[in-house]
Amino acid sequence: MSSAAIIGTGSCLPERVLTNHDLEKMVDTSDEWIRTRTGIRERRLADPGTAASDLAVPAATRALAAAGIPATELDLIIVATVTPDTLFPATACLVQERLGARGAAAFDLSAGCSGFVYALGVAGQFLATGVYRTALVIGVEVLSKIINWQDRNTCVLFGDGAGAAVLQSVPAGRGILGLHLGADGSGGSLLTLPAGGSRLPASSTTVQEQLHTIHMSGAEVFKFAVRVMGEASLKALEKAGLKKEDVDFLIPHQANIRIIEAATKRLGLPPKKVYVNLDRYGNMSSASIPVALDEAYRAGLLLRDHKVVMVAFGAGLTWGAAVVNWELDPPKGA
Incomplete structure (x- = not known):
């Protein structure tokens, strides 16, 4: 393969x-x-x-x-x-x-x-x-x-x-070295868009009750995220045959600075090896990691053969981490 x-x-x-x-x-x-x-x-x-x-x-x-x-x-x-x-x-x-x-x-x-x-x-x-x-x-x-x-x-x-x-x-x-994906459907109700699907089709009632908007149990999602971000990263590293000491850079999902700090501590990384743009963009869900990845690359922070970890958690509840060997030189002028 x-x-x-x-x-x-x-x-x-x-x-x-x-x-x-x-x-x-x-x-x-x-x-x-x-x-x-x-x-x-x-x-x-x-x-x-x-x-x-x-x-x-x-x-x-x-x-x-x-x-x-x-x-x-x-x-x-x-x-x-x-x-x-x-x-x-x-x-x-x-x-x-x-x-x-x-x-x-x-x-x-x-x-x-x-x-x-x-x-x-x-x-x-x-x-x-x-x-x-x-x-x-x-x-x-x-x-x-x-x-x-x-x-x-x-x-x-x-x-x-x-x-x-x-x-x-x-x-x-080369490229993707390790991948860990997971889900726990028992937490599905903690972060959800209740209406608009086959369970609750759109109606005047669902619109009036704001069921077409995000509903989140913030405290429960926070506790889950703090735990799973570090765990998922370590499991992906294990599948890649690497240790946390091998990580050159972390691109975490940008949801909350305290969650990012917890993952950073779990991996034993200094802040300079973690990309954060949360302050400027907030939580962009599935766009958070690729936007951060693009910015980190164009800023010259990712070097060829760097071991880069990307890790996220989300509705579902879901989580995922990927370890990649970075195959690109920094862009000219970075």
């Missing part, structure tokens, strides 16, 4: 910035309360007419350009999202058409904030087994569309954005 390596990254963020001070005028909260409990200072929000595919396509285009790969060479497109343009067709199909990647299979994947790591693992298996050679993985969210802006416990947390990575087959022992 072969393996799969990231050969290009890209991202796209909306221009509109919503600061904590802006939120002070909307709900009963404060900049100090948000910063001390989450680490978030501001987040990006998409315009009313912007859908997931509108952010995904520019991110994908930039990733393809970085990889030097035309869209026509793509064999597979996976879009990880919980905020697709429509329930069907898949947002991945809309992205495929706009990119002109007519030869690519395309589908969406829903694993909450763990979506990008899940999608990376799925794409990696297609490449490792030789079914496909080149894949595009996108994490994209427009969470502002499903937020209850009167709920101060959730509206302060989330932001919109998209990140993408191009993967290509490489010899075994």
Whole structure:
């Protein structure tokens, strides 16, 4: 079997910035309360007419350009999202058409904030087994569309954005070295969008009761995340035949600074080896890791043969960690 390596990254963020001070005028909260409990200072929000595919396509285009790969060479497109343009067709199909990647299979994947790591693992298996050679993985969210802006416990947390990575087959022992995915459906009710599916189809009642917005048991999700982020990272490292001392860089899901600090401590890493953009973007769910990955790469923080860990947790409840051997030199000028 072969393996799969990231050969290009890209991202796209909306221009509109919503600061904590802006939120002070909307709900009963404060900049100090948000910063001390989450680490978030501001987040990006998409315009009313912007859908997931509108952010995904520019991110994908930039990733393809970085990889030097035309869209026509793509064999597979996976879009990880919980905020697709429509329930069907898949947002991945809309992205495929706009990119002109007519030869690519395309589908969406829903694993909450763990979506990008899940999608990376799925794409990696297609490449490792030789079914496909080149894949595009996108994490994209427009969470502002499903937020209850009167709920101060959730509206302060989330932001919109998209990140993408191009993967290509490489010899075994390169690229993705270890992968650990998990789920615990007993915690499904802790983080959910109750209505809009077959359980609670849209109705005037579901709209009035705000059941088409994010509902979260924050304390329970926090406890789960603090535990699972470190555990998942260590299990992925074990599968890669590596120890925590071998980690050169950590790209964690950007949900809460205290959760990131707990994972950092569990891995014994200094802050300089952990990428954090939570303060600028908030929690972008499946887009958090690929946006952070793209920024870290373009800033010259990831060096060839670095052992990079990406780890996330999300609705489901789900979790996932991937260990990759970084195969790219820093971009010129970084």
